[in-house]
Amino acid sequence: RPEMSIDMEELLDFLQDLNFTDREDNLSSKVIETVVCPISFNKNAVLYTMSIFYIFVFIIGLVANSVVVWVNLRAERNRYETHLYILNLAIADLCVVTTLPIWVSSLVQHGHWPFGEIMCKLTHLIFSVNLFGSIFFLTCMSVDRYLSVVLFGDSNSRRKKIVRRLICILVWLLALAASIPDTYFLKTVKSGHSESTFCRPVYPEESPKEWVVGIQMSFIILGFAIPFPVIAVFYILLAGAISSSTDQERRLSRKIILTYIVVFLVCWLPYHVVLLIDALSLLSILPFSCELENFLYVALQFTQCFSLTHCCVNPVIYNFINRNYRYDLMKVSETEYSAVENQAQLLE
Secondary structure (H helix, E strand, O other): OOOOOOOHHHHHHHHHHOOHHHOOOHHHHHHHHHHHOOOOOOHHHHHHHHHHHHHHHHHHHHHHHHHHHHHHHHOOOOOOOOHHHHHHHHHHHHHHHHOHHHHHHHHOOOOEOOOOHHHHHHHHHHHHHHHHHHHHHHHHHHHHHHHHHHOOOOOOHHHHHHHHHHHHHHHHHHHHHHHHHHHHOEEEEEOOOOOOEEEEEOOOOOOHHHHHHHHHHHHHHHHHHOHHHHHHHHHHHHHHHOOOOOHHHHHHHHHHHHHHHHHHHHHHHHHHHHHHHHHHHHOOOOOOOHHHHHHHHHHHHHHHHHHOOHHHHHHHHHHHOOHHHHHHHHHHHHHHHHHHHHHHHHHO
16 A cells, blocks of 8 residues: 555554553564654655645546446457457456545555554555556456467367456455455554554564565565566567567567556556565664664655556556557547537527
């Protein structure tokens, strides 16, 4: 979920809740040192910049993915191999961006969560399940496209539809399973130094550091370390297997395939690199410093913001640059316009 800002009062509450003030382990030393570190950036500027960016992603992602869902539901798309994946991808991205106004509302209040614990868990679950779902569907699409071209181009179409539907169900179940651990530990915690309430994970007292690092590493592995190599390898194989009527068409197809790989890499690599640095810092593999703490705070905020641009870019590169999709969009629009025009004439 979008990272919430942590003020000193909240951090002190966090230490008190977990009895870190009475323990001398590495994590308590790290957190206590973080409290006394001078802030070398304007926190308000960071929070409001993030809020503006999230609102931008919300508007663009909402419009673009709504159009994709609408066209895919209204048009005759049976002739397209990856129609089902594209529809599920757009639904996942749409659900991700619809949670952003809630996060922004909390963000501009410096992390205060006024919506209650049920909404804390539910909003995070919706965000996390659909974020994982979006990444997994992109991965499935790369594999499916290669296998359809190279191995199963002439196989039974009905059987392929059934297999794809089963894969979509499995993807959603896997996304749900990947999201449950972090969601389970989320609670609304009242600040002892102000009237604020925070939506944050509260891990078991005996091993909070291990849980934090475990959650971070699971997201790195499931969100990038596995999906990106699969996407890159199968799209590279697909680029080599493409047979087009002209060299120009082949070059265009390969450029589009390269775009798929580069966009995923650019959107997600920065966030996962920063997340890995944060995990190494928590494990004391990287030495503690105030400069590192300030860097991680800002970098985690902005790289996660930037990663969500994939919700806006996916509809463009997987739909709007596709000639068949543009034809369907025009056809559906004309049909809707004709229906509205006919209704208006009847009313006259």
